Amino acid sequence: MPTDYKIFRNVCPRNCYDTCGIISYVKNGELIKVEGDPKHGYTKGRLCAKGYAYTQYVYSPDRLRYPLRQYPRGSGTWERISWEQAIEIIADKILELNKRYGSNLALAHNKFSGNLGLLHYAVEGMFNSMGEHTKTIGNACLAAGFDAISYDFGDNINPDPEDMADSKLIVIWGANPAWTAIHQLSHINAAREKGAKVVVIDPLYTPTAAKADIFVQIRPSTDSLLALGIVKILMEQDKCDNDFIRDHTWGWEPFSSYVKEKISISLVREVTGITEEVIFELASLYGSTKPCANWVGFGLQRSMNGGQNTRAINALVGVTGNIGRKGGGLYYFNPTPNYFPQSLLNHPSPESRQPREVDINRFADDILSLANPPVKMLWVASRNPLSQDQNLARWQELLESLELVVTVDLFMTRTAEMSDLVLPATSTFENDDVNVGYWHYWLAINQKAIEPLYEAKSDLEIARILTRKLNELSPGFSDFPYELTDEDWISKEFTPKVLEIYGLANWEELKDGPRKCSGNKIPWEDRRFKTKTGKFELYSRDAKENELPAISTYNQPRNDIYPLRLLSPQHRNRLHSQYDFVPWLNDEHFDILKMNQKDARQRGIEEGDTVCIYNEAGLLSKKIKLSPYIPLGVVVASQGGLKPINSLMFDLPADMGMKESGSRGLAINDVYVECKKQVK
Ligand code: SF4
Structure with missing residues (x-):
């Protein structure tokens, strides 16, 4: 290891239980090595393979370098444009839609968990600052x-x-x-x-x-x-x-x-x-x-x-x-992110100009059903819905109905491929952030270790320049405080209460290492439950009022016309569709379907055969891997890879979700399929 390097503290911002602390080594402005932060009390100096692959991820030749415009959408005909041009196209469209419909409701955004840093909520903050618009509610995961x-x-x-x-x-x-x-x-x-x-x-x-x-x-x-x-x-x-x-x-x-x-x-x-x-x-x-x-x-x-x-x-x-x-x-799930004000996420819209809400789990359907006004422009960030959402056929219809699709990403994802404008995003090493996990009790700061590669910008910087442009063209259009720096936004997260529970005098102390939340008393040790009865409820009147069984019950699974239940767990080298562009993590073929030998034999399928998998949502092909460990009547395909398994997912609702998230969860593990050997 050279001696003339600088060290920074970073955090893996993925939708992962661990939210690892990272030490980054930078020489001559280049990220040369990452390792686990030994001062992080939970992740203790170790990362998973995805974490150790960050140098390859950051310097991938597949990184998006410049703003790109595609015409026509989905044609693959891209031209490089400047940030000024991109921002002007977007601002002009926003203002034109506002003029056409008399509001901003024709603008929608779709963002979720690609990067869970608190400053990445700049996307939500930017849209909230424009007043009424179309936003998502619900939780795709939990x-x-x-x-x-x-x-x-x-x-x-x-x-x-x-x-x-x-x-x-x-x-x-x-x-x-x-x-x-x-x-x-x-x-x-x-x-x-x-x-x-x-x-x-x-x-x-x-x-x-x-x-x-x-x-x-x-x-x-x-x-x-x-x-x-x-x-x-x-x-x-x-x-x-x-x-x-x-x-x-x-x-x-x-x-x-x-x-x-x-x-x-x-x-x-x-x-x-x-x-x-x-x-x-x-x-x-x-x-x-x-x-x-x-x-x-x-x-x-x-x-x-x-x-x-x-x-x-x-x-x-x-x-x-x-x-x-x-x-x-x-x-x-540990709700510590809620200890923070999440100032960008919660940046308010004016009382009289509140956003309208659509269900994130039924996004394409819900958006297509909207009128007065219909949605005409979509902004996608920290998400790859054409790989990870469900009802992908409806998504295609949705994209065809839109006048402008903007995707912010580091790579040319399936969603980016179907966009009009693609804006290159920074990696976590190229911007400041605060990361708080949803599992352990530790908090760490993410420092900007290197300058943004090529022309990449963070979500927060994009929010600043777009807002500035909008206000230049239409004074007072947005109240997003674009003069605030990254450090100002970080500072806002550290209220006296937050500083107290993490034992901090100021947030800069996190530069010396992560801190653990001191509020980690044993939940419910005092036996004072937060239900209406104050007790732990084996019988829930609230559930009954919400037309659910008062007592936990077993519901018979739905009878499906397709015989094989499809399970799609995470692979150790992927988080949803992320990391498809990192060769170190591609040691295994991803487009495989695992199946029990007996189920395969019944269908005349053998190891290595290419099969067509289908159901009412769609069809796709994958190679078969036989395994005695896969239960009968079940097939398994990991998330990630070039042929997303979500092509077979539709928006089957889970039994609950309305109470805490505003929409029912997704029953993606109750999806059934059939397989047939493909004739060569
Ligand atoms: S993906 Fe790996 S490096 Fe990132 S938080 Fe999870 S375990 Fe840590």
Whole structure:
């Protein structure tokens, strides 16, 4: 390592549990190496392969370098234009639409989790500053689980994941940390060294399952029945925590009657595919081992039964008295981003000019249904909907109906390819930011380590120059404070309360290393739940009022005309469609479909065959990889790759999501397909 380099602190801004601290080495203005920040107390100096590949990501020859204009849209005929030209085209269109319709409602944006830095909410801030426009509500990832936890606990509060090291039993329901949350393994392993058992309950034999003491292969979306079956056994064996139930739960009578009358172990066995012996073994572990940490993975709630799956696991955690206990509890999502004012995200629109809202999970349909005025211009940032959204055929229709599509990205994604204007974005090493994770309790600052490559600009800088142009052409059009610097915006995030909980005198102290939130007391240790009853609710009147079952139930899966359930988990080398352009992460062929030998034989399919996969949403081809570990009736394709599996997804709603996110989640794990061997 040369001695004449500069060191910066960065953060991996991906939609990932770990939000790793990074140390960047810069020589002569070039990022020459990244490594984990040893001062980050959770990620402790280590990154995953995606993190270590950042130098290749930043200097990829595929990076977008300049603003580009395509005509006609989708033709592949691009011309380089200047930023001035690009901004002028956009500003002219915004002002023309405003004149045509008398408002800005014809402008829509679609942004989500490509970069979770707080300053990337400049996109939302920029649109809010224009007053009325068309924006998204809802959550594409977590909505059903949020509601389930909210109904039962009254609030979403995650225990400190570092406390898992003090668990005696860790039950991982549908998560695969060996690939998607690698730093949690050290806490799981610390517990194991002290004698804890690890159980993985998953439809797929994942790398995490391979390391577990017990792997329970469950049929997809039947977790609620397993959890309720375990409760039934514990009730019969008088192994529930009766003190906790008596003092701190609401609705035990109707809940226990329901479990007694409606849940039988033979039903659990038939529906989940788990033997009675294993169901009793799980009950024995739950009944005898405390504290027990329960981790609910996000995939488990992406189902028409997703909220119910989560509520049933909540109930199991409650009746075993594992709530409010160090090393125990329910792990799902840590809401620390909400401690921050998120000034850009929450930049207000004037009271009389509020945005209209469309559902992010039904975006194309919702936008196409709008009139008075229809949407005519779309701005896409931190997202690649033509790879990661659903109802892609409707997206094509939507794009055809628009007059201007602008995409801000680092790479020519599928969405960028279908845009009129593509604006090159900075990587996380080329701008300042603040990053707070949604899993662990640590906070870190992201420093600008290198100058933006080529002509790339950050979302915040783009918001500044576009606003300036709009106001130049139409004075007072936007109230976005474009004179504020990155540091000003960072400063706004550090309210006295935030400084206090992170033990900071000022935010600049983060340049010396990340800090942990001091508010990491054990959630619900005081047993004061935030439900209306003040208790942990096994029976939720709020759920009933919202036309949901008051008690967590198991709903039969939908009968589909297609026979194979499609699961699309994250691969260790991808986050959704990100990193497709990084050769170091392309050691494996991505466009494969994994299938059980028996299902393949029935269809005359062999290893390496190219198959056509289809359902009512669309069709695509992939190569077959046979695996005895894939359950019968299930096929698996990772996210990412050139042929997005979301071509087969449609907007099947999950059972919950309205309460906390304003729209129902997506049941993408309840999508079914059929496969046929392609004739050469
Ligand atoms: S993708 Fe996740 S684990 Fe990998 S470097 Fe980024 S935050 Fe860390």
